[in-house]
Amino acid sequence: MPHMYILRCADGSYYVGSTRDLERRMFEHGTGAGAAYTRKRLPVVLVFAEEYEFVHEAYEREKQVQGWSRRKREALIAGEYDRLPGASRSRYRRQSG
Template sequence: MPTVYILECADGSYYVGSTRDLERRLAEHRSGVGAAYTRRRLPVRLAFRQDFDRIDEAYRLEKQVQGWSRRKREALIAGDYALLPALARKPRLAPPTSPPVEERAPLSPPVE
């Protein structure tokens, strides 16, 4: 069954993956033949899993969660789904510090 999973590594970091066979993949990670990332951070423990009917759905969520912040991943692991939208909001950008284009000094003509 296609599954997205999050492993918590010995250093406290998270690894996000997807697989068609979670038990086999966990055994690979735990024995050090899984991803290079987890190989250097053993032992690992399964912190989250979500099963899907189709592998493309699992892969899509895997790629999405890989781009999430640590806080958002932790909310997902904790099942705090109501918090996810708030953690998805991007911080507002500061207004530009340079003057608008029309207020800038004109460019001098190119020297030939």
Template sequence: MAWAYILRCNDGSYYVGSTRDLQFRFSQHQAGEGAAYTRRRRPVELVWAQEFGRLDEAFAREKQVQGWSRAKREALIMAATERLPALSRRRGRP
């Protein structure tokens, strides 16, 4: 199994990642052994995760979510998936 996940950092920013072992990876982030981004922004909180059958699928989801706006990530975190299409529209366009 594999996971795509979002962490909320101490400064309110979000970190998006993927892994085969979510619990171990989260522990790494908390201990300052994860990404340099989260090392400087601890403690972190796991706010969203999605399980996949393969790591390449989780990685693709990670890259997709990394390209999203803060508002779209927050809709995903709140499981407000009905809001995602509207948040995908470009600003200033109907």
């Protein structure tokens, strides 16, 4: 089944990805055969995964979560879904006048 997943890297950063085979992909990341980003930040730990019926759903979720702030990703990882709306990036609003 396709998955969207989040890894915590050795430097404390997060990597968001999607795959058809989570076990294989985790092996690749763990051995340095995964993404260039994680290769430079080993070891990595799987901290979150969601399963989807279709690959395109996992990929769309990956792209959504990649656009999130660190705070919002951490709320998702912690299962604190009620914090997700408030954890969005604040937008600078120009004051007119």
